[in-house]
Amino acid sequence: MSVIMEMPRSNEPLSADFLTRQQLADELGTSVRTLDRWHARREGPPRISHGKLVLYRRSAVRSWLASLEIVPVNVE
Numbered sequence: 457m458s459v460i461m462e463m464p465r466s467n468e469p470l471s472a473d474f475l476t477r478q479q480l481a482d483e484l485g486t487s488v489r490t491l492d493r494w495h496a497r498r499e500g501p502p503r504i505s506h507g508k509l510v511l512y513r514r515s516a517v518r519s520w521l522a523s524l525e526i527v528p529v530n531v532e
Contacts, residue, residue: 474504474511 477488480501484491494500501520504511 473514475514475517477510477512480512480517 475483477491481488481491491500495503501512501517504513
């Protein structure tokens with residue numbers, strides 16, 4: 457006997473989890489060219505490419521930003 461489990465369905469479109477290059481550039485206050493430069497240097501957030509389409513997963517961008525956080529050192 458085989459049991460197939462279905463994923464819970466959401467009313468949100470699949471694309472709701474992703475940002476385009478322009479959307480991310482706007483969110484970060486930078487340019488698409490800067491995002492491309494970061495990608496070339498392997499400094500920017502992870503991205504998904506399919507042909508000319510480039511998308512950034514929102515959760516991956518949040519994790520990348522959190523990894524850039526610097527905790528100040530107390531100097532006494």
